[in-house]
Amino acid sequence: MGTSRLRSLWAIMYYLGFIPMLRNPLFIPFVFSSPFTLLFILFVASGGTALPFGIAGALTMVTTELGLFVGTDLASYKIQNKFQDIVVASPVSPLVYMFGVALSELIFGTPALLVLFGLMAWHGASLVTVAITMGVVALLWVTTTSIGFFFSAYAPSTQNAFIINGFIATLLSVLPPVYYSVSKLPPVVVPLAEILPTTEASSLFQGALGLGYSITPVFSFAVLFVAAAFLLLLVSFKMKWRET
Amino acid sequence: MIALEAVNLTKRYKHSRQPALDELSLEIEGGQIFTLLGRNGAGKTTFLRIASTQLMPTSGSVTVLGLDVVKYAGQIRQRIAVTPQDAETIYPLTARDHIMLSLRMRGMEKVAAVQKTQAAIEALELADVADMNTDWLSGGLKQRVIVAMAIATDAELIFLDEPSIGLDPLNRRRVWDQLARMKRDGKTIVLTTHYMDEAEALSDRLVIINKGKVVAQGTPQSVKESFTKRSIRVEVGGTFSEKDLEPYGRVLTVAGRYRVLTDAAGAKSLGEEAVARGVSIAISPVSLDDVFVDIVGEAEKGEEDGN
DSSP, X not given: OOHHHXXXXXXXXXXXXXXXXXXXXXXXXHHHXXXXXXXXXXXXXXXXXXXXXXXXXXXXXXXXXXXXXHHHHHHIIIIISOHHHHHHTSSOOHHHHHHHHHHHHHHHHHHHHHXXXXXXXXXXXXXXXXXXXXXXXXXXXXXXXXXXXXXXXXXXXXXXXXXXXXXXHHHHHTSSTTSSOGGGSOGGGHHHHHTSHXXXXXXHHHHHTXXXXXXXXXXXXXXXXXXXXXXXXXXXXXXXXXXX | OEEEEEEEEEEOOTTOSSOSEEEEEEXXXXXXXXXXXXXXXXXXXXXXXXXXXXXXXXXXXEEETTEETTTOHHHHHTTEEEEOTTOOOOTXXXXXXXXXXXXXXXXXXXXXXXXXXXXHHHHTTOGGGTTSBGGGSOHHHHHHHHHHHHHTTTOSEEEEEXXXXXXXXXXXXXXXXXXXXHHHTTOEEEEEOSOHHHHHHHOSEEEEEETTEEEEEEOHHHHHHTTGGGOEEEEEOTTOOHHHHGGGSEEEEETTEEEEEEOHHHHHHHHHHHHHHTOOEEEEEOOHHHHXXXXXXXXXXXXXXXX
């Protein structure tokens, strides 16, 4: 990536991520609210024993929401602000723009992710384990960001994008075995849960937190890699940069 | 040098029976201000979006700065900038942030971007509000910020889709001054507007588009002069009915009064009839506004008759 592209990427991240976060820190609790509420409920209801499940679930949910919110941002920049029109008719490449918007969203989630990594370390996870967990977060982020990109391209309005992405976030990170073990599910729905990247990510987090892997780690990584690659490809074919 | 050329450009949207652009051809000289006029839905924005590489044409060709918009979009994008219609500022960025974002994302170095941002702020008289959250600004100020984002880029060719919408007369003139300055600097400006006075004051050349077709083009003066058969406007009140006036020329109703576009002979005989009736009339040369209404009205009437 050339210097000019790096400048573009930095500008998009800085003006759409850093500046809004610094000027309006109220955005940060918004990222914290749902995942940490569920974590808190689990912690209190279990008398503290389910805290690792809460951490694994919150990590999965924060990452999923950060990815999907990119879709809401893109829809807003495209439909409401018409900022995307300005970008399309400029030297900024689609890849730089989308990566920049995705990273700007990730900036909002950084405090939440740091707290969760801190909780992992406090719970006894080694630095290597935390580093591997960061890799899993990155894979899941690519996957959910691609889903966000995909739906933003077809959203007829900003409100529509917000509702769709909120609904998908619940489907991916609340219902499946994200805050609990996959072994708690009736066997008939286990295969369905196991094709979801969020289930696999959470299983890896649960393993890293000493809860044992409810799914073979190799299988989990394979599902995450395939989902990330497939969705990235899908987005690259289906994203509408120049409209037809 | 030709900055933009469209040949038989056609655009059909999926769910529309009528083409948005119908074999439209036009040429834009470099270093000029070129205006597209037309009713809402005439095809102005579609043309601008195709020429600025945002939208694919259905058929025909457009070359911008000598490059085909379909094949060489990447190269064209290095040399153009746009102000989209109805663009909104981004919360919670300031006016300065918006202009800096526009320049920095194009790869400009920070020092140069800071200087150009300051110049654009001063040129569009945004200094007092430059560091305020744009959400707190009036609609007119926000629009100036959006225009400043394009102007600051120093692009060779700038597309402005209704840049002065929502601006008061003073602010419109501030934008006009900047467009005139850019023209003096050798830039080419393509804009759409609904304001005839703006088109008349700014344009070197203009086209009137109706239902995707060019119905008139030339300099503002030549477009007016080409309608010599109706070069005089007569404002009529009193006892005249529309039917009484039809034999004299084209009759328009403006704010409850009749306006007749006619030639010298028609104006003379209508004046005599008014004197006979004891009715006051006002005679003046036609404006671009009259010509626009006349041309577009005539084109639509022709289509209705054809149906």
